[in-house]
Amino acid sequence: MSVITRGFRGRGRRDENLPPGQYLTEDFPVLSAGPTPRVLPDQWEFTVTTESGQRHSWSWADLQALPAETPTVDLHCVTKWSKLGTTWRGVSLDVIMADVESVADYALVGSYGGYTTNLPLQDLQDGQAWIAYEYDGEPLDPEHGGPARLLVPHLYLWKSAKWVRSIQLLLADEPGFWESAGYHNYGDPWREQRYWGD
């Protein structure tokens, strides 16, 4: 069911690079539910905890010592804006997870400031996700998630947790912050999975 809106013309052309319902922006909008946490790199620590309780941790220096990549990716925010061709620098989750032994299917990602988001572990693997600490050649701004954020660009951007601090590997899925507040559990922009039931 689609209603024609009298007098609306719009830009008249859909961009094939944009998922349904998205529009292009050249800016870099910010969506956060609270104040921006200020985390200094020398206080930063990132942990991965497996389903058996085994804990792996990385300091800022540890992260910097890992081999980095420079992915160029498209970003799609559930609030409708998309930004194409953004360049980041960070460490692939494949590198982070190389020595982590787990049979878990799910991940719950946690941030400084208390934010959480969940996704299947396989969406963090095979070159699909990074712990990113540079954007466009510069250290990542706090308002965009610095010093480091998760980057998992094939899902809506709320899954790319800013100020990332931890990943818990879980045998059973556990909804995160927005996933508990009406947003889609998986969040594939190309299937327009914005909200529960989409």
Place this chain on the structure above:
Amino acid sequence: MARAAVLGRLTWRVATVTAVRPETATTRTLVLDVPDWPGHEAGQHVDVRLTAEDGYTTQRSYSIASAADSSTVELTVQRVVDGEVSSYLVDVAEPGDRFELRGPIGGYFVWRPSVKPVLLVAGGSGIVPLMSMIRTRKAHPPGLGPFKLIYSVRSPADIIYADEIRHTRAPDDGYERNYVFTRETPPGWPDPPGRLDAAKLARAAPWLPRNEPEYFVCGPTGFVEAAADLLVAAGHAPERIKTERFGPTGG
């Protein structure tokens, strides 16, 4: 962080414009009739989908301005530069026109009636979801916690809902408003034009962190970043500061 649920599947509904009200030179309110509207909470938003005759379609999100559980949905929209949806809603739509809408959306930036003191901090059109909170409080039986509003605008002409804000101000409402004018003040205004700062915040919101006030901050990204940082620096718990940021572009 607190959580709240939005229940059920969000289906697209056909909204019909029943009235339009100019608010400022760049904003206006659209009063919508939405059949079977399930009701909303103060602070939530909706998605709007417009479809042109040639089938082109596009979506944007807008905060709800009307009080929780009111029978109509009111949106107050600001025209943004090159905004294909906002320019339609502000300049073109007339009573009788129809478009699609779904919601309500958002279970976090929401005020539910309580006895806790509340500070609302608005920048520009960030007043819209906060106005829904003010209207919800006004429609509620007395006994709720006091509200204070800090509203930052460029000039007096940019105040959205100016008359309503003036008339709902009353001590027995427990509601007070303070303006911050960043570019141009009214004649005789005690402060020179300038941004919200720690002193203005402390004067407008004398609550101490131990009073456990709730904070709702809404506006452009830079404004929200600055206001939330000021609150944190004043010792307020970050987890009680709820923010909603408008990007520099929108629609």
